[in-house]
Amino acid sequence: MKIFFELFNRYKTIVYALLVFSIAIFVRFLVGQDSRFEIWKIQPGLIENYQVYARFIIEDGFFSFFDSQARVANLDFMGHPPGYSFVLALIFSAAGDSDFAVQSFSVLVDALAAVVIFLIARKLLDDKIAFLTGLLAAFAPQLALNSVLLLPDTLAVFPILLAIYFLVLSLDKPPLLLMVFSGISLGLSCWLRANSLLLPLFFMLAIWFLFEKRKKLVLSTALFAAFVLTVAPMTIRNAIVYKEFIPISLGAGQILLEGIGDYDAENKYGIPATDSGICEMEAKKFNKAEYALTLFGADGIWRDRMRLETGWDFIKEHPFWFTQVWVRRAFWMLKLEKAQKVSPEVSISRVPAETGLPPVIWESKGTQLAENGSLMSPNASFSRTADNSALLLQTDDSKYDAQFSVETNLLKKNYEYLTDITLQLKKGRISVKIRGVDSGRTYFSTVEVLDWRNAAKPMQTLRLYFVPARDEKVKIVISNETPNPPTSLVEIEGIKMFELGKATYAWTRIPRFFVSLIQKLFTTNVMLPLAVIGLIILIRRRKWTALIILLIVPIYNFCIQSALHTEYRYVLVIHYFFFVLAAVAMVSAFDFLFRRARNFSGRFSSGKQN
Numbered sequence: 001m002k003i004f005f006e007l008f009n010r011y012k013t014i015v016y017a018l019l020v021f022s023i024a025i026f027v028r029f030l031v032g033q034d035s036r037f038e039i040w041k042i043q044p045g046l047i048e049n050y051q052v053y054a055r056f057i058i059e060d061g062f063f064s065f066f067d068s069q070a071r072v073a074n075l076d077f078m079g080h081p082p083g084y085s086f087v088l089a090l091i092f093s094a095a096g097d098s099d100f101a102v103q104s105f106s107v108l109v110d111a112l113a114a115v116v117i118f119l120i121a122r123k124l125l126d127d128k129i130a131f132l133t134g135l136l137a138a139f140a141p142q143l144a145l146n147s148v149l150l151l152p153d154t155l156a157v158f159p160i161l162l163a164i165y166f167l168v169l170s171l172d173k174p175p176l177l178l179m180v181f182s183g184i185s186l187g188l189s190c191w192l193r194a195n196s197l198l199l200p201l202f203f204m205l206a207i208w209f210l211f212e213k214r215k216k217l218v219l220s221t222a223l224f225a226a227f228v229l230t231v232a233p234m235t236i237r238n239a240i241v242y243k244e245f246i247p248i249s250l251g252a253g254q255i256l257l258e259g260i261g262d263y264d265a266e267n268k269y270g271i272p273a274t275d276s277g278i279c280e281m282e283a284k285k286f287n288k289a290e291y292a293l294t295l296f297g298a299d300g301i302w303r304d305r306m307r308l309e310t311g312w313d314f315i316k317e318h319p320f321w322f323t324q325v326w327v328r329r330a331f332w333m334l335k336l337e338k339a340q341k342v343s344p345e346v347s348i349s350r351v352p353a354e355t356g357l358p359p360v361i362w363e364s365k366g367t368q369l370a371e372n373g374s375l376m377s378p379n380a381s382f383s384r385t386a387d388n389s390a391l392l393l394q395t396d397d398s399k400y401d402a403q404f405s406v407e408t409n410l411l412k413k414n415y416e417y418l419t420d421i422t423l424q425l426k427k428g429r430i431s432v433k434i435r436g437v438d439s440g441r442t443y444f445s446t447v448e449v450l451d452w453r454n455a456a457k458p459m460q461t462l463r464l465y466f467v468p469a470r471d472e473k474v475k476i477v478i479s480n481e482t483p484n485p486p487t488s489l490v491e492i493e494g495i496k497m498f499e500l501g502k503a504t505y506a507w508t509r510i511p512r513f514f515v516s517l518i519q520k521l522f523t524t525n526v527m528l529p530l531a532v533i534g535l536i537i538l539i540r541r542r543k544w545t546a547l548i549i550l551l552i553v554p555i556y557n558f559c560i561q562s563a564l565h566t567e568y569r570y571v572l573v574i575h576y577f578f579f580v581l582a583a584v585a586m587v588s589a590f591d592f593l594f595r596r597a598r599n600f601s602g603r604f605s606s607g608k609q610n
Contacts, residue, residue: 013122017115020134024111024144027515030508031144032103033347035340037463039099039150046080047150051097053077054088068241075242075300078250081234083191084152103148110147110154114138116161117576121583123168124546129583136579141339141519143576146569153569156192159185160199160553160573167203168549171210175219179207183223187230194248195561195570200227202556209548242301250296253307254278258565260314263325269314273565278307330562333554334528336575337568341519344512345443346467348416349504357418358498362409365494366390373406376477380404390493393478395428397486403430405475407437408497413471416500419444419464421476421492428488429481434466437473459493467503527582534581537588550577 040047056071057064064070065082072082088102095101118134137143147154163185170178182203189196204220211219231248238246254275261273272278275295282303283292290298315322352358364372369391370384379396380403395403411417421432434444443466468474476495480488521527538547554574561571 012127013119016122016127016131016134017118020114020118020131020138021111023135024114024138025107026511027139027342028107028110028144028147030342030347030512030515031141031340032107032148033505033508034343035145035148036347036351037465038340039103039148042149043151049077050080050085050150050152051088053082053085054092055097057085057089058093066237066240073241075250075296076294078246078296078300079254080152080251081191081194081249083188084155086191087152087155099150102150106149106154107147109158110143111138113154113158113161113576114143116158116165117580120161120165120168120549121580123165123171124549125543125580125584126587128587129580132583132587133580136583137576139515139518140522140575140579141341142337142522142568143572144342145339146572149569151569152192153572156189156195157573157576159189159192160196161576163189163203164549164552167206167210170219171545175211175215176222179219179222180226183226183228184230186223187227190231190248191234193570194251196556197248198560199553199556200224202552206548206552210545244301246301250300250304252564253304253309253311254295255565256311256563257307259329259563260311260322260325262565263328269318271310271314282306326562329566330558333557333562333566333571333574334578335524336522336527339522341522342512342515344509344516345441345469346414346503346505346509346512348418348465348467348500350416350500351465352418352498352500358500360496361499362497363494364406369406369492369494373404376402376405385491390491393488393490393492395430395478395480395483395488395490397483398480399482400480402477402479403488405477406495407475408473410471410473411468412499413468414503414506416465416467416503418498418500419466419476420496420498421462421464422459422494423462424459424491424493426489426491427485428483428490430483430488430490431479431481432462432464433477433479434464434474435477436468436470437475439470439472441469443468443474459491467506469509527578530582530585531578532581534584534588537584538581550580553577 053072060067060070060072064072067073077085087105091098091101091105114134114137117137118130120130121133122130143154163182166178166182166185170182183200186196186200186203189199200223203223207220207223208216234249235245235247238244257271257278258273258275260269261271261277264271264273270281272281279292279295283289288298291303294300296304366389367384370382373382373391375382377396377398380394382391382393382404384390385392393404419434431446432444433442433446435442444464446462446464464476466474478490478492535547538550554577557571557574
């Protein structure tokens with residue numbers, strides 16, 4: 001046993017890092033299962049834009065990037081840096097057009113990010129705080145969900161964390177080369193997202209606080225030079241292709257205007273908060289119909305600069321209003337996104353093709369629905385359509401109450417099932433759930449609320465997949481979801497159920513339960529107070545070096561990003577540092593309770609002896 005502890009103490013950093021990495025991979029594996037049908041619903045146009053660019057690079061060759069006549073020179077691609085499309089091109093070249101390969105790479109990088117923040121916390125603080133920080137990053141549903149999306153936001157976080165890690169290492173090692181690596185890392189982040197364009201300036205400011213006078217200028221210059229040289233290929237390319245100075249990409253004017261529009265709820269100032277709104281405004285303003293089609297296609301460079309001018313003119317005219325917005329958005333960044341947590345229920349492994357469905361094992365349609373189903377609200381009602389082909393469900397005016405349910409045949413434990421519901425939502429908003437009759441467990445719940453204003457087809461088929469935890473019947477339940485107008489009207493044509501086979505991932509049911517339980521802690525009401533307490537503890541302990549380094553990225557986002565239109569995925573990186581602060585609070589609380597318990601135990605033992 002002594003040898004075991006000696007080995008553990010010698011290699012505990014590696015053991016902790018492997019544990020953090022393994023847990024992060026597993027959690028993201030579960031999130032990937034749960035969200036597999038939702039991936040393309042999040043920013044589908046943007047995903048397509050990145051992937052089309054990647055295919056053009058593969059087909060036309062890398063050097064087409066510098067060709068003004070190449071397809072990738074289309075200004076519509078200039079709304080974002082090209083780095084993610086180059087990553088996709090490499091993945092597609094190796095694995096084909098595989099979303100799974102893209103997700104796997106993103107998950108791998110995100111799991112490594114959890115390891116890097118563990119290493120940062122270990123160098124700045126101690127092993128307990130570091131390990132807990134790594135676990136928080138590994139379990140966080142906000143980070144896990146973004147890692148399985150087909151977007152660059154997760155990948156852009158990793159080089160920023162690396163830049164911080166190189167800065168931390170430079171405190172007790174020869175710093176010059178490490179500063180170069182830090183600058184390169186920040187530049188690589190800008191290849192993926194342009195949000196960190198001014199972040200090197202904040203690193204340089206931190207250097208002036210962290211290092212002795214004779215090193216400050218040299219190290220700051222080294223970091224900035226490395227950063228500039230890393231992003232220079234994009235700037236040079238833009239000068240060659242467009243004959244304009246564009247450091248990375250377009251879009252600064254767009255997000256400045258949208259950032260203003262986000263907080264102008266009454267449209268008092270007439271500045272749109274959406275891409276389409278800006279396009280329509282410019283089409284009317286300049287009397288050019290083609291401006292309404294895309295943000296950057298026609299005269300895109302000039303238009304984005306005009307947006308910047310418009311935004312600056314607005315700020316000069318309304319400085320106090322804009323300052324208020326700036327501060328409100330900075331406080332908004334402190335909140336954790338309400339991300340989908342790992343479901344305690346098992347996910348399916350099979351997705352049958354439309355033409356390869358197995359035989360129907362249960363069905364209810366038309367008049368059968370009226371006979372087999374039952375109302376769950378006294379104020380709801382149903383009737384048959386004129387031709388008896390469908391059921392018309394009129395809900396009550398409640399916000400979330402269940403309205404109608406229909407019960408199926410007995411189903412098998414740990415088997416995968418598909419339920420097809422064909423319906424038309426004529427008004428209101430609804431959700432659909434599948435619940436066990438005996439267990440009361442919710443096996444499936446629609447992630448995306450069905451809203452009649454978003455209905456693309458007169459009649460649509462919902463596909464619901466689930467795995468029962470026991471042999472039991474289930475019921476399909478239709479509920480209100482804050483309808484507007486206050487009641488919903490649904491025409492249900494029929495429901496079919498198919499058995500797909502034995503569940504491959506039934507073994508995940510127990511770990512899913514524990515992961516979902518842990519992820520309930522990841523709310524603003526829990527994590528924000530912990531982070532604030534951790535900040536106060538570090539201040540009281542005079543951990544100035546740790547504080548400076550941990551706050552570089554959050555302060556940058558509060559000062560710069562909060563002036564612009566912001567989404568949660570733009571500021572994912574700041575939560576890694578908040579998790580360090582939260583870990584400080586949690587470990588301090590545990591140590592305090594442990595000391596009190598030990599003191600109490602000691603006094604109790606002394607009392608017994610006396």
